[in-house]
Amino acid sequence: MVNQEQQIIRGQLVRISEQTIKGVEIRIEDGKIQSIQEIDNAPEVFILPPFVDAHVHIESSMLVPAEFARLAVVHGTGATVSDPHEIGNVLGVEGVEYMIENGKKVPFKFYFGAPSCVPATPFETAGAVISPNDIDRLFQNPDIKYLAEMMNWPGVLQKDPEVMEKIRIAQKHNRPVDGHAPGLKGQQAHDYATAGISTDHECFTAEEALDKLACGMKILIREGSAAKNFDALVDLLHEHSAQMMFCSDDKHPDNLVEGHINQLAARAVKRGVDSFKVLQAACVNPVAHYGLELGQLKEGDPADLIVVKDLQNFEVLKTYLNGQLVAENGKSLIPRSQSNIINKFDASPLQDNQLRIAAKEKHIQIIEASDGQLITKSITEEALIEEGFVSPDPSRDILKLVVLNRYTQNNEPAIAFIRGFGMKEGAIASSVAHDSHNLIAVGTNDKEITKAINLLIEAKGGVAAVKDKEEKVLPLPVAGLMSADDGYEVAAAYSHVDAFAKSMGSKLSSPFMTLSFMALLVIPSLKLSDKGLFNGETFSFTSLFSEDQ
Numbered sequence: 001m002v003n004q005e006q007q008i009i010r011g012q013l014v015r016i017s018e019q020t021i022k023g024v025e026i027r028i029e030d031g032k033i034q035s036i037q038e039i040d041n042a043p044e045v046f047i048l049p050p051f052v053d054a055h056v057h058i059e060s061s062m063l064v065p066a067e068f069a070r071l072a073v074v075h076g077t078g079a080t081v082s083d084p085h086e087i088g089n090v091l092g093v094e095g096v097e098y099m100i101e102n103g104k105k106v107p108f109k110f111y112f113g114a115p116s117c118v119p120a121t122p123f124e125t126a127g128a129v130i131s132p133n134d135i136d137r138l139f140q141n142p143d144i145k146y147l148a149e150m151m152n153w154p155g156v157l158q159k160d161p162e163v164m165e166k167i168r169i170a171q172k173h174n175r176p177v178d179g180h181a182p183g184l185k186g187q188q189a190h191d192y193a194t195a196g197i198s199t200d201h202e203c204f205t206a207e208e209a210l211d212k213l214a215c216g217m218k219i220l221i222r223e224g225s226a227a228k229n230f231d232a233l234v235d236l237l238h239e240h241s242a243q244m245m246f247c248s249d250d251k252h253p254d255n256l257v258e259g260h261i262n263q264l265a266a267r268a269v270k271r272g273v274d275s276f277k278v279l280q281a282a283c284v285n286p287v288a289h290y291g292l293e294l295g296q297l298k299e300g301d302p303a304d305l306i307v308v309k310d311l312q313n314f315e316v317l318k319t320y321l322n323g324q325l326v327a328e329n330g331k332s333l334i335p336r337s338q339s340n341i342i343n344k345f346d347a348s349p350l351q352d353n354q355l356r357i358a359a360k361e362k363h364i365q366i367i368e369a370s371d372g373q374l375i376t377k378s379i380t381e382e383a384l385i386e387e388g389f390v391s392p393d394p395s396r397d398i399l400k401l402v403v404l405n406r407y408t409q410n411n412e413p414a415i416a417f418i419r420g421f422g423m424k425e426g427a428i429a430s431s432v433a434h435d436s437h438n439l440i441a442v443g444t445n446d447k448e449i450t451k452a453i454n455l456l457i458e459a460k461g462g463v464a465a466v467k468d469k470e471e472k473v474l475p476l477p478v479a480g481l482m483s484a485d486d487g488y489e490v491a492a493a494y495s496h497v498d499a500f501a502k503s504m505g506s507k508l509s510s511p512f513m514t515l516s517f518m519a520l521l522v523i524p525s526l527k528l529s530d531k532g533l534f535n536g537e538t539f540s541f542t543s544l545f546s547e548d549q
Contacts, residue, residue: 007323011045011307013297016284019276021046028303031323036299045317046308048279049296050078051261052286053248054220055149055178055201058099058110059086059481060250060432060513062463062474062494065099067487068256069108070334073327075260076306076316079109079294081247081286083148083178088115089436090344090479092128093138098342100143105337107321109294109304113148113178114138116166120151120435121521123541124529125405127344127436132165139173145290146170149180149201151435151522154539156181156195157188167196176290182375182523185211193217198289201247202523204229204375206236213240218289220245221281223264225252226513228372234268241277245285252513253491254498262314275311339484341477345431345460347439348409350453355402355446357415359385361545365533366398367518367526369420371508374517378526378535379419380546390544392417394424394444394505402449403519404439405530406431406457406480416528416544418442418518424505426467427452430512431480434520438530442515444504463494463512465501472497 007028012021013036023042027035053072058080061068065082072080082103087095096112103110114135119126138144147170150156155163170177179197181189185208193215201220203209209219219240223230227249237244246264261282268278287294295304303323309315319327326334362385368377384393392400401418405411427443429452439456443449448466455464455473461480464473474493476483483490501511508514521527524536535542 009047009305009307010039010042011047012042013047014279014311016049016276016279028323031303033295033297033299033301033303046311047297048306048308049283050294050304050306050319050321051076051265051282052292052294053077053080053261054245054286055222055247055249056080056082057086057250058082058084059479060252061256062253062432062476062482062490063487064339064478064482064484065103065110066105066337066339067484067490069103069106070332070336071253071256071487071491072260073108073319073321073334074316074330074332075262076308076314076319077260078304078306078319078321079111079292081145081290082110082112083115084112085115085118085148085435086437086481087479088118088128088130089120090127090481091342092118092130093134094342095128095479096138100141102339105339106334107324107326108334109292109321111145111290111292112143113146114144115148117151117435123521123531123534124436124519125407125438125531127407132162132169135166136169139169139175145292146175147177149178150197151180153181153184153192156192156197164195171196179217180522183208190215201249203233204373205232209233209236213243218243218245218285220247221264222247222249224248224250225255225510226250226372226517227374230264230267234271234273237268237273237277237281241280242285244281245289246282250513252494252510253487254495257488257491262316266312266314269312336486339478341484343460343477343479345406345480346409347404347406347411347457349457350404350413350450352446352450354413355400355415355449357390357544359383359388359390363546364390364417364544365526365542365546367401367416367418367528369418369514369518371514374520374523376518376524376526390417392444397422399423399442399444400446400449401518401528402441402453403433403528403530404453406438411530414528414530414532416533421508421511422506426465426504428463428465428501428511428515429453429456430463430515431456431461431476432463432512432516434516435522436519436530437480438519440515440519463497465497467500467504472500
């Protein structure tokens with residue numbers, strides 16, 4: 001209900017902090033709220049502050065920020081707390097600056113952090129280093145709002161000098177420090193929080209979250225394309241809504257087309273959480289915690305607001321940012337903009353015989369992946385040995401996993417075996433492989449794994465799937481992580497590749513997203529880097545082979 005010339009919006013204003021709903025007329029001038037007047041007979045639509053994704057890697061949408069924004073505003077998202085950790089691991093400070101500048105092309109409120117862990121560990125090859133001095137320089141930029149997730153929690157607990165220096169620099173600049181400490185509880189959680197860590201988005205049980213809440217940390221309920229912790233944590237909102245937020249962490253483009261934080265709000269209300277508590281976590285807490293310049297529906301604020309049909313399903317009718325109508329009735333009104341391409345990609349093509357693993361023992365250590373979780377298990381199985389080499393065994397869901405350094409030529413691949421993908425044929429590969437974004441592939445045979453990897457080397461990044469003579473590739477030329485093409489077209493193209501991957505037998509909800517996390521060494525227990533099989537609990541390399549009993 002808007003008069004475009006006068007910029008007058010009428011509806012039921014939801015005051016989240018006061019827990020009131022009143023019919024109002026909002027007058028907007030020069031992008032700001034000039035007045036809010038109570039009126040009778042206001043339309044039965046509800047006016048809220050925009051939703052905020054309190055922790056997201058924009059790169060995981062496979063879209064540059066300008067395209068991410070076009071999709072997100074449709075779902076009432078007006079701002080993101082964005083960690084450019086992924087492009088930082090590829091291109092360093094140059095990558096962080098690219099994200100900031102690209103985000104400024106559109107009327108959306110991106111708030112970026114300074115990546116704290118580039119490289120994430122010394123046990124993998126990354127494309128860049130972001131030093132404490134780099135972080136100090138980044139904080140000179142007012143667009144950098146926080147120190148992004150401190151993934152090196154062992155370094156925090158052990159008071160590693162470089163880790164503590166990065167935290168000290170953030171505190172010097174009065175910036176909050178984000179956490180990343182899966183499974184940490186008790187005294188360790190206390191020590192982690194005491195070091196200056198203010199949030200955590202990695203909790204996968206309510207018990208863990210309660211420990212961290214008791215330490216004064218804010219807990220983010222994460223529900224992304226791969227990691228799904230909503231069901232484990234949502235009931236904590238009943239008692240702890242003041243200390244909680246929602247985030248996606250990683251959101252593939254097809255999922256972003258479907259919905260965003262609005263979906264989590266609707267699910268929480270359906271679970272019986274009071275709508276005001278839900279909206280506090282979805283709209284208010286991130287703004288307060290990070291000091292975001294996102295309007296909160298007060299006179300003099302930027303005219304940032306959404307109009308929703310009701311407070312149960314949160315169907316978004318309109319989204320305004322700085323008084324500009326950016327989405328209406330499911331359609332984005334943000335025009336496309338041109339984005340330049342930056343990358344770092346220099347891998348040599350593979351040969352099939354480079355994937356052979358001579359059988360040293362009869363039993364092998366296998367990564368066990370689970371749908372909706374970043375955490376893996378380590379299991380031991382008897383290997384399928386053919387002509388002296390360890391082979392994949394799709395009949396037992398034991399597939400070959402390969403990681404190849406993408407930054408320099410003539411490297412030998414690291415090889416392991418994995419259960420959980422369920423593929424009966426073919427192979428898939430990706431240059432999105434947290435955290436260093438080397439090439440990663442999983443498949444049922446060496447020939448198709450090699451083909452999938454080589455397709456990505458030719459494209460200088462993307463996702464690929466190969467089965468028999470059929471192949472599909474979605475190029476991601478921006479850092480090997482993102483496309484600058486139309487976001488809806490990228491989402492459709494990704495859906496086709498994803499469906500093709502699932503046609504090989506995988507039952508995973510997001511095979512490519514799960515694959516991307518199989519190189520994430522900071523999440524236990526067993527992962528694979530370009531340097532070898534890695535135990536995330538002991539933070540050390542481990543052998544593929546288990547000594548036979």
